[in-house]
Amino acid sequence: MSEMKPMHVEIAGGGFAGLVAATAFAQRGWSVQVHEAAPSLRSFGAGIYLAPNGQRVLQAIGAYDQVMSRSYSAPWKESRDQDNQLLAREKNEIPGGGRLVTLTRQDLHRAIETVTRKAGVSIVTNSRAVAADPKGVLWTEDGRQWPADLVIAADGVGSKVRDSLDGVRVDASQFSFVVHRFLVPRRWAGPAEDQWLNYVNYWNCDLERRVLYTPCNEDDLYLLLGAQETDELAHQDPLSSKVWCESFPVLANALRDLPERSRLDHYEVTRVDRWSYGRVAIVGDAAHAMPPTIGQGAGTAMMNALGLAAAMEGTDDVETALREWEEVERETTEVAQNASVEIAANLFSGIVERGAGWDESELKVAQRVPRGVINRLA
Numbered sequence: 401m402s403e404m405k406p407m408h409v410e411i412a413g414g415g416f417a418g419l420v421a422a423t424a425f426a427q428r429g430w431s432v433q434v435h436e437a438a439p440s441l442r443s444f445g446a447g448i449y450l451a452p453n454g455q456r457v458l459q460a461i462g463a464y465d466q467v468m469s470r471s472y473s474a475p476w477k478e479s480r481d482q483d484n485q486l487l488a489r490e491k492n493e494i495p496g497g498g499r500l501v502t503l504t505r506q507d508l509h510r511a512i513e514t515v516t517r518k519a520g521v522s523i524v525t526n527s528r529a530v531a532a533d534p535k536g537v538l539w540t541e542d543g544r545q546w547p548a549d550l551v552i553a554a555d556g557v558g559s560k561v562r563d564s565l566d567g568v569r570v571d572a573s574q575f576s577f578v579v580h581r582f583l584v585p586r587r588w589a590g591p592a593e594d595q596w597l598n599y600v601n602y603w604n605c606d607l608e609r610r611v612l613y614t615p616c617n618e619d620d621l622y623l624l625l626g627a628q629e630t631d632e633l634a635h636q637d638p639l640s641s642k643v644w645c646e647s648f649p650v651l652a653n654a655l656r657d658l659p660e661r662s663r664l665d666h667y668e669v670t671r672v673d674r675w676s677y678g679r680v681a682i683v684g685d686a687a688h689a690m691p692p693t694i695g696q697g698a699g700t701a702m703m704n705a706l707g708l709a710a711a712m713e714g715t716d717d718v719e720t721a722l723r724e725w726e727e728v729e730r731e732t733t734e735v736a737q738n739a740s741v742e743i744a745a746n747l748f749s750g751i752v753e754r755g756a757g758w759d760e761s762e763l764k765v766a767q768r769v770p771r772g773v774i775n776r777l778a
């Protein structure tokens with residue numbers, strides 16, 4: 401049998417999707433270069449939830465132990481109203497095995513970056529990708545061209561590389577619900593007992609405001625404050641502690657000192673007609689951004705990035721492998737996206753009916769292992 405030639409991949413974007421893809425390809429013997437537009441690698445957005453599918457990816461690339469050493473797993477998931485009345489409660493145990501874990505984005509990103517660098521990936525910061533050629537070339541803002549056997553557009557929801565592809569059809573929309581996310585010291589919430597140990601969604605249905613309360617480790621508490629875009633009181637700059645404490649009196653301690661500046665994000669959804677064009681693959685939010693209502697944007701992004709590297713194993717027929725990868729992996733991601741959109745569209749109705757448990761479609765995604773990947777998570 402003839403030896404396969406060494407293969408090279410150029411990746412636009414050093415977020416979760418880009419770095420997982422980079423690591424997984426490098427670990428399979430590819431030479432890999434990542435272009436990150438920002439001056440350094442980092443992730444915005446305070447905290448993050450990971451289900452077993454995301455955890456398996458970390459296990460597969462060797463970042464699991466570092467992630468778990470600074471993560472948190474709550475005993476219960478709860479929904480409560482603004483007066484602290486319990487609406488729904490479920491043990492944090494996922495049917496089929498595993499639990500949700502939470503951590504800060506910085507800790508997740510750092511753990512992945514460690515294995516990415518260990519795998520020998522070349523990372524170029526301040527390097528903005530602007531376009532790609534399906535024949536296998538990535539262009540950067542400085543006018544340079546980077547030929548490759550495979551180009552990966554992992555440059556996020558507003559992907560320039562994706563949009564440069566001739567004929568690509570992108571369907572993108574935003575919800576009217578917007579959120580602020582930040583970390584505060586965990587001790588602010590109250591003594592580490594009872595509900596302060598849990599993941600809690602607090603709902604003020606009259607005002608259509610929401611607070612997601614998420615311990616991330618011993619020290620950090622991730623708070624997500626959400627309200628309709630038109631709710632000017634909720635989105636004052638700087639955020640008004642008074643307004644939010646009055647909306648959620650039970651959280652008065654945790655909300656007493658809101659950050660001076662906070663990032664505002666929309667719930668967004670993006671779909672592309674195809675996940676690849678010639679030798680260019682589109683991965684992560686660039687292909688399938690979804691509202692965070694089932695906490696699977698990064699989970700599916702990392703899962704598909706790993707699945708892509710697995711799909712390329714033992715072949716140099718890149719275009720066929722890309723088509724097969726999409727055929728096998730896309731359906732599960734669409735299940736996640738549809739479920740997320742459905743909840744986002746009915747955020748303040750059906751809270752009690754939705755409960756705090758796992759429905760069939762959420763489970764299908766949470767327990768997914770990409771084809772060709774060995775499930776090493778017990």
Ligand SMILES: Cc1cc2nc3c(=O)[nH]c(=O)nc-3n(C[C@H](O)[C@H](O)[C@H](O)COP(=O)(O)OP(=O)(O)OC[C@H]3O[C@@H](n4cnc5c(N)ncnc54)[C@H](O)[C@@H]3O)c2cc1C
Pocket residue numbers: 412413414415416417418435436437438442445447448449450527528529530554555556557559560561579581665666667683684685686689690691692695696697698699700701
């Ligand atoms: C409010 C909110 C809460 C969320 N909570 C969760 C959660 O709990 N669990 C979960 O799984 N997901 C969650 N998500 C979704 C998750 O954040 C995204 O799905 C995930 O970050 C996507 O990763 P990515 O690598 O595809 O894109 P990104 O994280 O956006 O990374 C893209 C990278 O590309 C870089 N870049 C951009 N343009 C260029 C360019 N032209 N050239 C080079 N580099 C470029 C960016 O600087 C960035 O580093 C949440 C999202 C939101 C909005």
